[in-house]
Amino acid sequence: MRANTKPVTSGGRIFKNPVLEALTKTHISIPLTLFWSAGAITLWYSIAELGIHWGTATIFFLGGIALFTLVEYLMHRFLYHIPARTEKSKRFQYVIHGVHHDHPRDKARLAMPPLLSIVLATLFISLFRALMGAEGYAFGGGFLFGYSTYLLAHYAVHIYKSPKNFLGVIWKHHNLHHYVNDGGAFGVSSPFWDYIFGTMPKEPRRKEAAKVDLL
Ligand SMILES: [Zn+2]
Ligand SMILES: [Zn+2]
Numbered sequence: 001m002r003a004n005t006k007p008v009t010s011g012g013r014i015f016k017n018p019v020l021e022a023l024t025k026t027h028i029s030i031p032l033t034l035f036w037s038a039g040a041i042t043l044w045y046s047i048a049e050l051g052i053h054w055g056t057a058t059i060f061f062l063g064g065i066a067l068f069t070l071v072e073y074l075m076h077r078f079l080y081h082i083p084a085r086t087e088k089s090k091r092f093q094y095v096i097h098g099v100h101h102d103h104p105r106d107k108a109r110l111a112m113p114p115l116l117s118i119v120l121a122t123l124f125i126s127l128f129r130a131l132m133g134a135e136g137y138a139f140g141g142g143f144l145f146g147y148s149t150y151l152l153a154h155y156a157v158h159i160y161k162s163p164k165n166f167l168g169v170i171w172k173h174h175n176l177h178h179y180v181n182d183g184g185a186f187g188v189s190s191p192f193w194d195y196i197f198g199t200m201p202k203e204p205r206r207k208e209a210a211k212v213d214l215l
Contacts, residue, residue: 025108025109025113026108026109026110026111026112026113026114027108028107028110028111028151028152028155030111030114031111031112031114031117031147031148031151032148032151032152034114034117034118034148035117035121035144035145035147035148035151036145036148038121038141038144038145039061039141039142039144039145039148040141040145041141042125042137042138042140042141042144043057043058043061043138043141043142045137046060046134046135046137046138046141050134050137052134052135052138056135056138057135057138058138060132060135060136060138060139060142061138061139061141061142061145062142063139063142064128064138064139064140064141064142064143064144064145064146065142065143065145065146065149066142066146067139067142067143067146068142068143068144068145068146068147068150069146069150069187069189069190069192069193070193071143072146072147072150072187072188072189073186073187073193073194073197076097076186076187076188077186077197077199079096079097080093080096080097081093081097081182081183081186101178101182104158104178105158105159107155107159110151110154110155110158110159111151111155117147121140121144121147124140124143124144125137125140125143125144128140128143146189149189150188150189153170153188153189154174154188154189156170157170157171157174157175157188158174169190169191170188170189170190173185173187173188173190173191173194174188176201180201181201183199184199184200184201185199185200185201186199
């Protein structure tokens with residue numbers, strides 16, 4: 001468990017090799033543009049080109065967003081925080097996620113490198129297409145739209161001050177994970193799956209997280 005209260009603003013270094021190091025950095029606008037557009041295009045394609053009724057396409061699109069929130073939770077809980085015992089597995093955990101916990105405000109490392117995310121996006125769309133037929137495109141589009149929205153939420157939590165409205169719950173929840181208890185609060189876009197799977201940290205830790213001011 002890590003419980004830093006002081007946010008770290010420097011970026012750190014993952015690889016000695018400058019090419020590999022450069023590949024770990026991504027400007028947030030790239031995946032946001034890429035995956036929101038992909039979401040909108042697949043929805044348009046499903047309705048205009050594949051002739052799927054807009055109501056059906058929208059339901060599949062929303063289903064894709066919902067599945068993404070679950071995948072986001074499971075990946076963060078079981079892959080990003082994989083228990084690491086050997087040096088190799090510790091290194092793996094550090095590269096995929098530990099570096100983010102050490103440098104949570106490093107703007108260049110708040111999204112996966114686009115090359116990797118494009119490959120994963122193609123695999124997911126192909127999988128949904130194989131499982132659901134033509135409706136799989138709209139479902140996959142929703143999934144990518146969900147990913148993009150998650151990226152924006154995560155970026156905003158680390159870079160901007162918490163807003164004084166209902167969205168503040170997203171800030172509070174992720175601060176809880178970073179600065180109070182990284183063994184819980186795995187959902188980033190919402191606390192929903194933490195309530196479902198019982199990984200919602202108990203009070204008064206939640207109150208401590210609300211006091212953390214990142215800026
Ligand atoms: Zn974070
Ligand atoms: Zn984490």
